[in-house]
Amino acid sequence: MAPKYLSVIFALASILVIEASTIGGKATTLGGWKPIPNLKDPQVLKAANFAVAEHNKEAKTTLEFVTIVKGEQQVVAGLRYRLVISAKSSAAAAAPTSYNAEVLSQPWKKLLKLISFRETRV
Structure with a gap:
């Protein structure tokens, strides 16, 4: 039975x-990348600003965050953000440049980790 x-x-x-x-x-797809519905969400903005600041530390540059152009998120052990960020050099009056940034966020650990940051063309 x-x-x-x-x-x-x-x-x-x-x-x-x-x-x-x-x-x-x-x-x-479970665990797949999905578009971020609100690019002005405080957690998404925090991840984007962190990406620029962390890149500045690692590359010894002086980029300033301008805006998020587009983004995707993936639920893993936390949230993984794949962002296209517009940033400009604070040393020059040049136009903003676009960058691909990937950030891992684990709020319960108070962790933000920059996975990658590179210039791109949009």
């Missing part, structure tokens, strides 16, 4: 997993 119930439970669980992975008729 137990094996019969287990197969029914397994079948129901499988259906729930399939249904849970489709939202609004669109399949979603």
Whole structure:
């Protein structure tokens, strides 16, 4: 009798997993990258400002954050942000340049970690 119930439970669980992975008729990848709905969210801005400041420390530059052009986020052990940031050099009156930055945020550890930061063309 137990094996019969287990197969029914397994079948129901499988259906729930399939249904849970489709939202609004669109399949979603668990742990996949998703567009950030609000680029002015304080946590996203904090990650972007951190990326510029950390890059300045590592590269001994004087970039100033201007704005976030676009971004994606991924739920991992925390949040991973993939951002296109506009920043300008404080040493020159040049136009802002775009940079790809990736930042890991783990608020419960009070951790922000710069994964990568490089110039890009938008």
